[in-house]
Amino acid sequence: MSTETKKEKMAERPARGGRATFVEALRQGIWEEMERDPSVFIIGEDVGLYGGAFKVTDGLIDEFGEGRCVDTPISEAAIVGAACGAALMGMRPVAEFQFIDFISPGFDMLVNYAAKCRYRWGAGLPTVFRGPCGAGVHAGPFHSVNAESFFANTAGLKIVEPSTAYDAKGLIKAAIRDPDPVLYFEHKKLYRLPRLREEIPEDDYVVEIGKARVAREGRDLSIITFGAQVLNALDAAEELDREGVSVEVIDLRTIAPMDKSAIISSVKKTSKVLILHEASRTGGIGGEIAATIAEEAFEWLDAPVVRVAAIDTPVPYSPPLEEYHLPQIKDVVNAGRKLAAY
Amino acid sequence: MSTETKKEKMAERPARGGRATFVEALRQGIWEEMERDPSVFIIGEDVGLYGGAFKVTDGLIDEFGEGRCVDTPISEAAIVGAACGAALMGMRPVAEFQFIDFISPGFDMLVNYAAKCRYRWGAGLPTVFRGPCGAGVHAGPFHSVNAESFFANTAGLKIVEPSTAYDAKGLIKAAIRDPDPVLYFEHKKLYRLPRLREEIPEDDYVVEIGKARVAREGRDLSIITFGAQVLNALDAAEELDREGVSVEVIDLRTIAPMDKSAIISSVKKTSKVLILHEASRTGGIGGEIAATIAEEAFEWLDAPVVRVAAIDTPVPYSPPLEEYHLPQIKDVVNAGRKLAAY
Amino acid sequence: MATKTETKRKNAGKNKAARDGDGNGNRRGANNGNLIAEKSVEAAITTSIDDAVDEKPQATAAAAAQAIEEVATASVNADGEMICQLETSLTRDQMLELYRYLKLTRLVEERLVNLYRQTKVVGGVFRSLGQEATAVGTAYALQQGDFIAPLIRDLGAVLVKGIRARDIFAQYMAKAWGPSGGRDLNIHFGDMTKGFIGPISHLGDMIPVMTGIALGARMQGKNLVAVAYIGDGGMSTGAFHEGLNFAAVQRLPLIIIAEHNWYAYSTPTSKQTAVKNLADKAAGYGIPGHIVDGNDVVACYETMKRVVEFARGGGGAAIIEAKTYRRKGHAEHDDQRYLPAGELEEWERKDPLDRFERHLISQKAATREEMDKIVADVEREIDEDVAWAESSPMPEPKQAAYNVFDNTIVPPALRPPVLGGE
């Protein structure tokens, strides 16, 4: 819920760097890119005057005008298509889905038009498709999805999902400058999470797409994860550390194309792997990670590759149900403990 | 291309069992179910008088009338939604996508409406969504997709894909009788493939959803596959056999929910696994299979889990490109040989 | 830095400009990039459907209000205040029942807001304040066997269809006794026996589903009517188009209630569509379109009744546009910064409940005492229902794993044990 103070603050130009939450960092990134490059514009539902459902684009319209902050009708296929068309003309659209769940009506346009355009006739589409994903805020089956697996089997789409304020800014800038379509997922729990408030640099930095980061170094087992689950992984690592298990946490940051060498290096170091994601387990991106490891680092494995993820159901609304549905820190600790003891 | 003779034959009631191609078996199955249960009906583009682009529903309109053979406007979201609505009323729709590529505009309705209905309020939707999938016939980037991975991460959808005439009939009957949404994918190369013509029983049989079959027994390595790639697997197995490698081929038949115990049993027997599918490798269903094995049969593995699949590109049109894109028998043989020697 | 009030005014002005454009009433897109001078269309060679290029300037003040004045049969009482449509087949008892549903709707929502402030409601609260007459009046014209798919802002229709307030409370509070057992929120559930099919969040998606309800029913020889509610925003979706078009082709009895409440979240209707009336969209489907004053419960009922007869009699699909106004923000958290100054106050004066009360009094259909008694009854019912809902336990965590599929066929999706153990 936005407060009066926040509303007024939002209308101002964001700081350049400084202590920032995830959402502030993200907004800084978009703002700076729009300043830097007049072909960058935003498009989506309620992104203009209202500043977006989560206020990611708040204030941009005051600075850049309606011409570069396009409020659309409720029509995600049109948002994707219009972004692609504008990109063909040389513009650089940053399109918002109000919730990532609403990427579904745009699925066809993304998978068939956006993803295949360069391959078919050389027309690259520098487009960014972003929006809030993820569960854990009791938003029910239609405002909680993690959509990466919908798109992971379609060549031509890059997928990123930051877990820190620093990466949120660096990755949105990289996405906007990327010559190809990038899906940029923002876990909605992270936007204003005080824990993620951090000092980010003043200068113009990008975080390269396709590069994972070691969120915590460890020796005994690797947790491969991304997005909001990085926090669960770190908390679980802390707890396991107290039990004498040294855990390495890999934050993928980019889901496609995946940083295989970062994954393999970690596995070679620890020889035990736990994959953690928030989407349902079956058909989730964990399969791709496990398969990569089972194929390319088999010799280094000392234990089965374990996946911890949501159960195979829609995301239920009621807190006790949602809690059961989602992977919890205790599930990660439990799995880590067993893996360590294996 | 339909010939005059075929057209006339199509107007007749199909035989009950007997020697049948894949498409004839499938059509028998739908026909018999429509005879058996008046709530079964077909819906889709050009499924009535024209009998469908691949003539799967040919002649049904003559027998069951326009009331149960509904030609729709070109609107896949409406097809899915209307099927769901009719199912709520107690009907059993069998909806066709002219090509599975055109399931994309219906993606939202499938993933959000069809998949979640029972879970949300107990309203099961006995619906079948079927259509021709797959590449290898030079149909280009928009008529060749294998769509299973689009849906594999959404709980609430079953996915089947037969590779024999017997299974085509048995699975369509099971799908129609199933109380929940079933995606039924038909590899278009199989429809009229003489190799698949086989004697099928006269009596009313079903093939249970969720059960794989051993398409060939073997000792040295397992190929886990489904759909048209079963044929490549069998051919590769034949060739490897001549080299002294005994290959087991598992035809999954159902992709979701997957028959884990069949997979695990085979792995326990052979200790080496090759996963083969026609969709692009990254983000493909092979990841799920590999992950299952890496987690649940790790101790039995004597080699890395190898995936053979299409490369990570759209499906190109030109034969040499498409051939490079798709997994070939020689790729399977090569991988099998290396795996056996590992 | 601007004070709060100043900011709001500033925003309001900006938004107003966007909505009213350069004097073209609600026929305005955004003037992005190059503003190109407007030009009237030259007559097309043959048929020219250029109604849209309507050049006559309109006063910018209260364009919304004007549009309705145009269509309403605006009756007034002795004090010159607006009441409802006079011609009606409604009996006195039915009028009182309508009154009861209107009050029930409003008071249930007010109670939900209270519960929300007490953090007892888990998700958001979406109000239909000011729109209750549309939902209640239209649903009241249906028969038991007819089906509705309401929007989040059609609680009134849900109640008219016989869903009890306690179900709503339990559902909002995510309780085990709620109709979805805590799996889904607000009115996202259904009851086939009552002809109620709850929506999903994805706007537009219920239109094809309701087409399917009508199609299935026809196959079964059932002569029912399927009603789908949709907003000015939701009509922009592809699913809306596909679903309604298919129903129109099939001449299925699908009635679309197009709720023109001027906003879709923060987006004014002028940024959703270039038509003047949502009912204009009917022409694109070859079906009749009707406009009704959505704040007049009698008019909503009577129009709906006629259209239901048309649809049930084989006439096929139709659109009824109800002109109304969303007086609260999109949900409780929305600060409505995008509202032009004065707009809200104007619509407060048009409140559908106040209007119907005046109507009942002026038509001598009810006394103040009778109305008070109804309200007291409703309040008692709500107290009981809230108490019931509050007494419900939260769901058992493990219930999350059940019933993705028919559990006699596929076992529940319980959390799998790690490494075989657990």
Added chain:
Amino acid sequence: MATKTETKRKNAGKNKAARDGDGNGNRRGANNGNLIAEKSVEAAITTSIDDAVDEKPQATAAAAAQAIEEVATASVNADGEMICQLETSLTRDQMLELYRYLKLTRLVEERLVNLYRQTKVVGGVFRSLGQEATAVGTAYALQQGDFIAPLIRDLGAVLVKGIRARDIFAQYMAKAWGPSGGRDLNIHFGDMTKGFIGPISHLGDMIPVMTGIALGARMQGKNLVAVAYIGDGGMSTGAFHEGLNFAAVQRLPLIIIAEHNWYAYSTPTSKQTAVKNLADKAAGYGIPGHIVDGNDVVACYETMKRVVEFARGGGGAAIIEAKTYRRKGHAEHDDQRYLPAGELEEWERKDPLDRFERHLISQKAATREEMDKIVADVEREIDEDVAWAESSPMPEPKQAAYNVFDNTIVPPALRPPVLGGE
């Protein structure tokens, strides 16, 4: 068992009944399940857009033809045969150029059929036989900087936009020298310098893309027009609706050419939409709709010219419906079993090329010899282009792996070695 001819007649009759219904012209859905008696709509309380409930019975014979007669400025020559619209700004040279494009289109397609029969075309061949005037006439009214997104049946528009026939041949034959290097088929490619954006198969998807072209151009201060071709079938898609609606709201210069050719694959237009004219759909977007005789190349050009001026001048989006007819099956394999008897023959008589030839002669715009010379030129060009395309190699297999992404950033998707080796 029925003979072939009998079967065809039987089917044809059935289909005709479905299309013509019980006397309501093309206003007919299927009468599935219970046929409910049709009833006229009672007047809606206020606005009633009930044009659709058009009860006047129409002769079932040649409803299509009638519809066009209604709209065409049907001029005739001395022998009483139909020619083209007389009023025109086209110069004699332009007329001859139009003729050249019409012939080029037809002859390229005929050659493609030949190549297909020789199995040199890898995929399907889709004909625009009988529709060439729509594509050629409308595209001819554009400027270099304008953009088109044609359908598969708009080869004529592609050629007018300056794409060479050799590109088309190479593309159909899946050759390395084809504009997509063999990656995609038929007209699925594009050329930004020529204002040509090839379609994808998914019908409707190009509408939002063209909205984006117009949006992007406006941001860049470019005053161009974006043209999207769509069929009677494709207009049923959600993407069509979303894309056009957005363009209409934004008043973007997007022109929809709605090709009413009576079929979508086997499905008659009456099963795609309940409107009488596709142009009627314009009303739902608040934009002008126009109808033109799609077999009259002059009329197509003139209508388009006017609408282009309207759009370029800031008038926003518009629909032009071209009434024409698809004389071949959906693709070469389609046996057209669904055609009512006689329909095809009737439309053969309305051939747009014959008609334009008669027009040129009767208007003394060209002599038979001049036309023959043009045809001879076109044939020579085609021979050369086919030879060129045939001389192209097939693509190198490994090329399949390149350019999914910008390859300076992401390496090609080469087949990965198995177990590290290879």
